[in-house]
Amino acid sequence: MRALVVGCDGQLGTEVVDVLRRDGAEVVGLDRPEIDIADGDSVASAFSLAQPDVVVNCAAWTAVDAAEEHEQDALRANGIGPAVLAQACAATDAWLVHLSTDYVFDGVARTPYAEDAVPAPRTAYGRTKLAGEAAVRVALPDRHYIVRTAWLYGLRGENFVKTMLRLEAERDTIDVVDDQRGQPTYARDLAEQLAMLVARRPPAATFHGTNSGQTTWYQLAREIFRLAGADPLRVRPTTSAQFVRPAQRPAFSVLGHAGWARAGMPSMRPWHDALVAAFADGFAAQAAAREPAVVATSTTTQP
16 A cells, blocks of 8 residues: 655654554655645645555644634645645545544534534634535545544644643643543554554545543543652643633534444544553653652643
């Protein structure tokens, strides 16, 4: 298999490249400035180089708050870019794996969102990601996988786990929101799931690529402290009302996983098991190497 991974330098893209190469694929990884997915000539050059059977699109505008003021810029990356990739795949008989997000939903449900739940984004980021989904389905109806993920973290890049480890060393206590519920998702687990998907090649469909179970940011932060050998009681609960942010955060980001069973594949393991594995893979070493600098101050944080 020949694979083109776009957005290869991000926390998910790096894992996807590693896993696909481990499994024997010929992988070309590209990121900005080597490729502009919204530019047809740039994408054509990338396809000429990689000659892919499968394209994995990990590229996106992920600055959720900035998208509120720069929606057209976000749309270029999240909507136009996937459309250009899908059109190139259609012209070359390649499959496209396109990463999307829980933000396409309204975040007010009380039970997990099914893959076919009606989207209702409440942010510019969510609207632009939904536009990308629609463009992929139109241009490549029979050779696409849309995989929505949420609360992603990994050993590379910046993410909530790394932020908590840093704040544990800097602050006596931290306040973390306890009224947003979701599924922490380990980037390595998601990369493994994507590799299984392209290897088994079921019919085109939408999947939810999140670790199973659910928790809140506050509960997650306490578990990060515990695994790092710190006192979880130093993490205190707060509410989203304490924040004024340009983009509204979903109160409920739990995604259902029935699509995997329909395709004859297992869903991803529980979030807590994945977090423990992530500490074994490298977060424990990062925690041990940090410089303790606890002071008698508090900070409030929200993803």
